[in-house]
Amino acid sequence: MLTVNAFQKRQRDKDTLRQQIMDAARDLFVEQGYENVSMRKIADRIDYSPTAIYLHFKDKSELLKSICTATFTGLASALEGISAKLHSGKHDPVELLKKGLHIYVEFGLAHPNHYQLTFLSHNDDLRHEDPICIQAFAYLMEGVDACIAAGRFSSNHAQEISQALWSAVHGVTSLLIQHSAFPFVARKRLVSRVIDSMVRGLEA
Amino acid sequence: MLTVNAFQKRQRDKDTLRQQIMDAARDLFVEQGYENVSMRKIADRIDYSPTAIYLHFKDKSELLKSICTATFTGLASALEGISAKLHSGKHDPVELLKKGLHIYVEFGLAHPNHYQLTFLSHNDDLRHEDPICIQAFAYLMEGVDACIAAGRFSSNHAQEISQALWSAVHGVTSLLIQHSAFPFVARKRLVSRVIDSMVRGLEA
Amino acid sequence: MLTVNAFQKRQRDKDTLRQQIMDAARDLFVEQGYENVSMRKIADRIDYSPTAIYLHFKDKSELLKSICTATFTGLASALEGISAKLHSGKHDPVELLKKGLHIYVEFGLAHPNHYQLTFLSHNDDLRHEDPICIQAFAYLMEGVDACIAAGRFSSNHAQEISQALWSAVHGVTSLLIQHSAFPFVARKRLVSRVIDSMVRGLEA
Amino acid sequence: MLTVNAFQKRQRDKDTLRQQIMDAARDLFVEQGYENVSMRKIADRIDYSPTAIYLHFKDKSELLKSICTATFTGLASALEGISAKLHSGKHDPVELLKKGLHIYVEFGLAHPNHYQLTFLSHNDDLRHEDPICIQAFAYLMEGVDACIAAGRFSSNHAQEISQALWSAVHGVTSLLIQHSAFPFVARKRLVSRVIDSMVRGLEA
DNA sequence: GATGAATGAGCTTTCATTCAT
DNA sequence: TATGAATGAAAGCTCATTCAT
Numbered sequence A, B, C, D: 001m002l003t004v005n006a007f008q009k010r011q012r013d014k015d016t017l018r019q020q021i022m023d024a025a026r027d028l029f030v031e032q033g034y035e036n037v038s039m040r041k042i043a044d045r046i047d048y049s050p051t052a053i054y055l056h057f058k059d060k061s062e063l064l065k066s067i068c069t070a071t072f073t074g075l076a077s078a079l080e081g082i083s084a085k086l087h088s089g090k091h092d093p094v095e096l097l098k099k100g101l102h103i104y105v106e107f108g109l110a111h112p113n114h115y116q117l118t119f120l121s122h123n124d125d126l127r128h129e130d131p132i133c134i135q136a137f138a139y140l141m142e143g144v145d146a147c148i149a150a151g152r153f154s155s156n157h158a159q160e161i162s163q164a165l166w167s168a169v170h171g172v173t174s175l176l177i178q179h180s181a182f183p184f185v186a187r188k189r190l191v192s193r194v195i196d197s198m199v200r201g202l203e204a
Numbered sequence E: 001g002a003t004g005a006a007t008g009a010g011c012t013t014t015c016a017t018t019c020a021t
Numbered sequence F: 001t002a003t004g005a006a007t008g009a010a011a012g013c014t015c016a017t018t019c020a021t
Helices: A002-014 A017-032 A039-046 A050-054 A060-088 A093-110 A112-119 A131-149 A158-178 A187-202 B002-014 B017-032 B039-046 B050-054 B060-088 B093-110 B112-119 B131-149 B158-178 B187-202 C002-014 C017-032 C039-045 C050-054 C060-088 C093-110 C112-119 C131-149 C158-178 C187-202 D002-014 D017-032 D039-046 D050-054 D060-088 D093-110 D112-119 D131-149 D158-178 D187-202
Strands: none
Touching (some): A017 A060, A017 A112, A039 A050, A060 A093, A093 A131, A158 A187, A187 B158, B017 B039, B017 B050, B039 B050, B060 B131, B093 B112, B093 B187, B158 B187, C017 C039, C017 C112, C060 C093, C093 C187, C131 C158, C158 C187, C158 D187, C187 D158, D017 D050, D017 D060, D039 D050, D060 D093, D060 D112, D093 D158, D093 D187, D131 D158, D158 D187
């Protein structure tokens, strides 16, 4: 009993309590759905009282908001490297774009809970004004702009193309996450097929 | 009061109560989320007592299930015509496939509540065993098979291609429905761009 | 289907519906407790609509009352024979009294549902004013009176003795019915032991 | 209002809330029947919210169980003294047995609500496995064993005799409690008559 | 005599949240 | 920083009962 307790306390010192709450909450939200997760359940999982959560988050919805923002931050940072390479001018822009799209899908599949909660939930309020969300989409536009600038695409409507690409990668990511019971072909093949077809179809 | 009552009664005779319940429930489920809609709210909206709902549906989850099945039925019937033309052999299979993909998206955008509730909710249980759901996906496969048979595609992995196409159309449909605050380009253009690029990218 | 229906209808003609309702209700009341039995459950068991019950009984409590009165009638008629013998003067009054007590217990054990519902439920309202109830207790008093008149008992407080005997037989009957999980000795032996001991203890 | 509040608060500090809930619940259960008592009614009576009850009892049935166990504990402790005297060997075992039977009845009449709820309700589930219940019956057996060992009874079937005695005292207790409208003779006389007759009838 | 449709009232239980400590 | 005690509100669901037919 004491050992367990001691271990937990050490855990607590390592991560901040705030982080622990967010991790537990995100897992539970996706496992059981936001509405089906009570503050008590979250508190139980991290061995604190429900009241403790209110010391770190105003209410349940703010907890959700915080989790989503953190997700966008993670995604943006995953895409940062691509943006850097792009600016260096040493790489093929189409290949970089495809690489970026793969990173997007991989991020979603690697963090299905984050993705689902952020992109697939009843949560319209906050997203598009959040600067970090805008930033994430901006990276995609950059890639498309570069391809257009290099004369690689048959169209020069950057907005339209970017949104079409986002549609495709969002589609495959969300289907794979949400409909896990469906008999999909191997993930890698499916994802590549989507990205390759889209980009090939756009090329000049 | 009496006038309202008289009007309502006329309404009631026209649609069956069962249908009224489903319509009200679907709207509310999408507006507020399944978990946030109480049986009482549904009943209030149609001016019946909560008990009346239980005369037509065993419980809340059965109500949801019924709504989803009805959606798939609608979608399948929207695609039926394409299937018929395909079997006639008188039409270009690639054009038919694209037409079918457009119908899918249009169905989703025309019935955003149906689409969202059926494809975008925490509702994994039932979908893929439902025969009408299987039927809907079968229509898509038919179209792809025809293109492959006609030597129009550079790959002959029908499953893979079908799933990739579904990913793309699902992606654009769900983004347009769910993120209505985002500054998308004109819907027609975006949808066409997604479908055209995907199919073009697949062609031989 | 039709056969079953036809058979049921024949049944219905034989017993009156009123009787069917009472039988079904009594069984259910004891199986599940008065409060846990809904009018719908009763109706379902006899394949009628709930409304049909209201054509025969004003409400649920009147249904209960009717069942209890019927039980007392049955008990009184079971004891009638003893009363007759007593008046004939040809039999030993102590033996007749014991015989009557046995009949009481046997009636209870043979109709545990009736007994439980009538004597062991939350049902204080009606009992002691009901003439048939008074009649049943009168039979017991008769037997005690006869024993006293014959000088066979050491006390002549007929009321007191009757009530003591009732206590004893009620006690054994209700324990056997209600605590069926308890490891009682053989019923016959227990019942005889109670009656024999009581009567022997009362004798001069 | 404030005065009432202040008074209530003092009350609350005195008894634990847990005890208050049990007391209120037991009274209500007997007054109105377990099934007719809602958690709200219990809460109202002690001036707490319904939720407060759930802080102390998992659900309604656990509340009932706790009350019954408490009753058995009270009964067992009332009988403890007799058991002690018995083991001392300084007292007449038949007198002790009768004394014990009187204590049983007196306990029931002094706590009619406890008795009724525990022994006279639809509540078969738990009783006979509860160790405190077993203990209570064991005390009775002890008394009977001692009488048999002293050669005071004409039979040596301890189980049978104990159960017969329990039947008798349970009978008189439950009749007096449950049929309070019946014109019983003086309680003392009736109880003594039952116990004396039974024991006398058992003696050698 | 019998029913189908409907309801108002009520149930047990859970929730997000607060407040004194 | 963290908690234990408490609550108002609301949830899903069932019930006895009525009424037009």
